[in-house]
Amino acid sequence: MLLSLSEDQTQILDFIDSLTRPYAAVPMHDVSFALTSDALDAELVEGGFLDVMAMEELGAVTAALVVEKLARLPFAVEAAASALVRPLLDPELPRPLCLVEEGSLRKPVRFLKPGATVVVVGEGSVRSFTAGEEHVRSAGDEVLYGYPVAFLTGVPAETRSHDVTSERLLTAWRGALAAEAAGLLAAALASVTTYVGERKQFGRPIATFQALRHRLAEIQVATNGVYWLALRAAMTGTAGDAALAALHAQEAAKRVGYDFHQFLGAMGMTLEHPLHLWTYRLKLLTAELGGRGAQAVAAADAIWGD
Amino acid sequence: MNFEWTDEQQAFRRKLVDFLAANLPEDWEEFSKHGPASPALTEFARGFCRKLAENGMLFPHWPKDIGGEGLGPWEQQILAEVMWEYGEPRGGQYMNVNWIGPTMLKYGTEAQKAKYLPQISAGEMLWCQGFSEPNSGSDLASLRTRAELEGDHYKVNGQKIWTSYAGLADTCFLLTRTSDDRKKGITILLVPMDTPGITVRQIPSLIGEGDIHEVFFDDVIVPVGQRFGEEGQAWEIIGYSLTNERLGIPRYHLAREALDRAVGILKANGEFTRETVKAEAARCAALCEAARTAIYAIVQKRVDGGTVGPESSSARYATVQAERAVSEFVVEYVPEALAGQSAFLQMHHQRGIVAGIASGAAEIQLNIIASDVLQLPREPR
Ligand SMILES: Cc1cc2nc3c(=O)[nH]c(=O)nc-3n(C[C@H](O)[C@H](O)[C@H](O)COP(=O)(O)OP(=O)(O)OC[C@H]3O[C@@H](n4cnc5c(N)ncnc54)[C@H](O)[C@@H]3O)c2cc1C
Numbered sequence: 001m002l003l004s005l006s007e008d009q010t011q012i013l014d015f016i017d018s019l020t021r022p023y024a025a026v027p028m029h030d031v032s033f034a035l036t037s038d039a040l041d042a043e044l045v046e047g048g049f050l051d052v053m054a055m056e057e058l059g060a061v062t063a064a065l066v067v068e069k070l071a072r073l074p075f076a077v078e079a080a081a082s083a084l085v086r087p088l089l090d091p092e093l094p095r096p097l098c099l100v101e102e103g104s105l106r107k108p109v110r111f112l113k114p115g116a117t118v119v120v121v122g123e124g125s126v127r128s129f130t131a132g133e134e135h136v137r138s139a140g141d142e143v144l145y146g147y148p149v150a151f152l153t154g155v156p157a158e159t160r161s162h163d164v165t166s167e168r169l170l171t172a173w174r175g176a177l178a179a180e181a182a183g184l185l186a187a188a189l190a191s192v193t194t195y196v197g198e199r200k201q202f203g204r205p206i207a208t209f210q211a212l213r214h215r216l217a218e219i220q221v222a223t224n225g226v227y228w229l230a231l232r233a234a235m236t237g238t239a240g241d242a243a244l245a246a247l248h249a250q251e252a253a254k255r256v257g258y259d260f261h262q263f264l265g266a267m268g269m270t271l272e273h274p275l276h277l278w279t280y281r282l283k284l285l286t287a288e289l290g291g292r293g294a295q296a297v298a299a300a301d302a303i304w305g306d
Numbered sequence: 307m308n309f310e311w312t313d314e315q316q317a318f319r320r321k322l323v324d325f326l327a328a329n330l331p332e333d334w335e336e337f338s339k340h341g342p343a344s345p346a347l348t349e350f351a352r353g354f355c356r357k358l359a360e361n362g363m364l365f366p367h368w369p370k371d372i373g374g375e376g377l378g379p380w381e382q383q384i385l386a387e388v389m390w391e392y393g394e395p396r397g398g399q400y401m402n403v404n405w406i407g408p409t410m411l412k413y414g415t416e417a418q419k420a421k422y423l424p425q426i427s428a429g430e431m432l433w434c435q436g437f438s439e440p441n442s443g444s445d446l447a448s449l450r451t452r453a454e455l456e457g458d459h460y461k462v463n464g465q466k467i468w469t470s471y472a473g474l475a476d477t478c479f480l481l482t483r484t485s486d487d488r489k490k491g492i493t494i495l496l497v498p499m500d501t502p503g504i505t506v507r508q509i510p511s512l513i514g515e516g517d518i519h520e521v522f523f524d525d526v527i528v529p530v531g532q533r534f535g536e537e538g539q540a541w542e543i544i545g546y547s548l549t550n551e552r553l554g555i556p557r558y559h560l561a562r563e564a565l566d567r568a569v570g571i572l573k574a575n576g577e578f579t580r581e582t583v584k585a586e587a588a589r590c591a592a593l594c595e596a597a598r599t600a601i602y603a604i605v606q607k608r609v610d611g612g613t614v615g616p617e618s619s620s621a622r623y624a625t626v627q628a629e630r631a632v633s634e635f636v637v638e639y640v641p642e643a644l645a646g647q648s649a650f651l652q653m654h655h656q657r658g659i660v661a662g663i664a665s666g667a668a669e670i671q672l673n674i675i676a677s678d679v680l681q682l683p684r685e686p687r
Contacts, residue, residue, distance in 0.1 A: 001310065001311055001380055001605075003599075003602055003603050004606050004609075004610055189680075193680050193682060197683055204683075205682075207682040208686060210673075213672065213673065213682060214672040214673075214676070216682070217671075217672040217675035217676045218672065224603075224617075224624070225596030225597070225599070225624055229592070229599060232595075232599055235309045235310075236309055241595075244588070244591060247588055247589065247592050248592040248593075248596055296584065296585035296586075296588035297581050300578075300584035300585065301584070304573065
């Protein structure tokens with residue numbers, strides 16, 4: 001048992017901190033539902049940060065740490081699938097990587113655009129293809145989520161099959177989801193904590209009201225749990241650990257959506273405060289992989305199945 | 307980072323389990339249902355702890371020169387997990403390992419260490435914790451049991467309540483008031499329980515026999531040499547004790563075992579097929595494992611030589627959530643367990659329901675997280 005970060009891991013997280021410093025705050029006057037940056041994406045690729053899983057001394061835990069760290073940025077970066085799932089398929093697959101479950105075409109797909117790699121996870125197969133213009137339907141301006149999303153029009157007849165089981169892929173996907181959620185939860189919590197510490201009503205900071213304090217404290221406990229379960233899932237790679245991590249992450253994500261915005265009052269309903277950039281990513285994550293009920297059943301089967 | 311036990315750690319766990327298999331009576335599961343504070347278990351524990359000590363398993367994580375084996379915090383955690391999972395055959399002596407021993411090591415005078423450590427590490431001492439009072443529970447700093455200095459001794463008058471093990475303990479780790487300066491006016495005295503003027507009354511409870519008591523102090527004379535720390539130093543010392551106590555009992559571990567057993571019963575009856583039941587069980591497992599990893603992160607901090615801070619309240623709260631979820635799961639899906647049909651699940655339930663109260667209410671943990679982990683401005687007083 002060893003739960004401290006290695007020197008390499010600490011160093012990588014420090015690198016990411018300095019590299020992402022220009023992206024740590026929302027650009028002035030920006031009121032987007034989702035923030036993205038090609039320059040940031042390019043710098044992460046350049047620095048090899050999304051490829052750490054394959055490096056012997058780093059591995060999946062480091063990849064999860066990177067994903068968690070990047071999710072804290074107000075900018076949405078396609079890191080989780082690339083860093084934690086792509087190495088199982090082919091490390092050279094073009095990014096962004098979009099994970100979809102076979103047969104659920106009505107759902108919005110995160111980061112989908114022409115040129116993206118779409119990975120289709122079916123009952124017994126894992127296939128991929130590079131999305132062309134014809135496979136992508138824009139979601140228009142109506143999207144509330146903190147991710148760029150689009151719809152898939154269909155899966156082409158010609159796809160590339162991958163030599164990995166659906167179970168293995170789902171396990172990695174769940175782990176990736178949990179690592180990303182951990183970072184989103186932590187960043188949203190920090191943002192709300194700052195706000196309620198400064199905002200005064202009735203002559204005192206609203207953070208001094210126990211009704212808020214206890215709910216925020218419970219969210220801290222959940223966030224800490226998601227963080228550690230995500231790291232454990234990355235480390236052990238077992239189906240049970242991944243499903244528990246994803247379940248805990250989706251439970252927490254569902255929980256915070258209401259509370260966090262509530263604690264900001266009307267400010268939490270604006271696009272001028274950046275909170276939605278994390279919470280509206282968490283919202284979409286609650287819908288991933290069939291939602292928390294599906295994660296729970298998957299966990300039960302993995303842990304207690306025959 | 308590695309979430310797996312090393313070969314040595316696994317061997318250590320096996321050694322403990324084997325020791326229990328060889329040294330616990332055959333009807334242990336039924337027997338341990340009485341609770342760690344019952345007279346029967348306390349009596350059993352006296353012999354058992356001595357045997358553990360003789361075999362280097364009472365304080366394996368202590369340095370060799372004070373009766374340990376020189377192992378580390380991970381082994382301490384494994385020890386705690388195994389013992390609690392088996393219904394705590396050490397009885398109340400687990401407190402010696404969890405917080406009394408560490409507190410004695412850190413704050414005891416040389417004379418006190420020389421007097422108590424050998425008895426503690428030999429498995430021969432049962433303590434009780436005289437903190438709570440009828441009007442001072444969560445607001446512990448308001449306690450009123452008075453100790454007046456009279457020459458070479460203190461005269462103690464007052465009342466404690468909820469004192470576990472008081473009926474059978476040798477010595478009380480007692481908080482007294484020596485001045486009116488709230489937190490700065492509290493002083494610790496180590497008081498032999500057979501001192502004249504002490505009266506103990508047992509309080510019947512939901513959680514098993516012999517656990518909680520009222521203790522009355524009537525002109526109890528305590529020599530100054532029995533003071534632990536300086537006058538007024540108690541608050542600092544028990545801050546350390548309570549952090550250790552909060553983390554001491556690995557409740558997540560027994561809760562997880564109880565969950566697995568409950569699922570086992572459901573499976574044996576062909577009832578673990580409904581998705582609602584499976585999902586509920588998985589939620590319990592996630593809470594148990596979240597608590598486990600939160601605690602392990604703190605154990606790692608100890609291994610690295612760090613000081614454990616308010617994150618202990620966060621880990622403790624995670625544990626309370628796990629205990630609660632599993633207890634409720636068992637009641638909902640295996641209700642017969644609490645009607646005498648499963649000694650183990652009943653034992654878990656009776657120990658589990660106190661998780662949010664004993665060692666400080668869950669809401670107090672949330673207060674601590676809010677102020678000291680999230681660093682929110684404090685509530686006005
Ligand atoms: C099985 C068991 C064993 C125990 N063993 C011992 C022992 O050996 N020695 C000992 O000294 N004590 C012992 N205790 C006592 C224990 O430490 C206290 O019960 C605990 O500190 C809570 O105090 P209280 O029961 O007086 O609850 P109260 O302080 O009356 O609180 C009741 C409830 O009010 C709420 N509350 C109180 N204050 C606040 C606040 N500031 N903010 C928000 N909510 C609040 C919480 O929900 C709390 O649960 C034991 C208790 C149990 C159940």
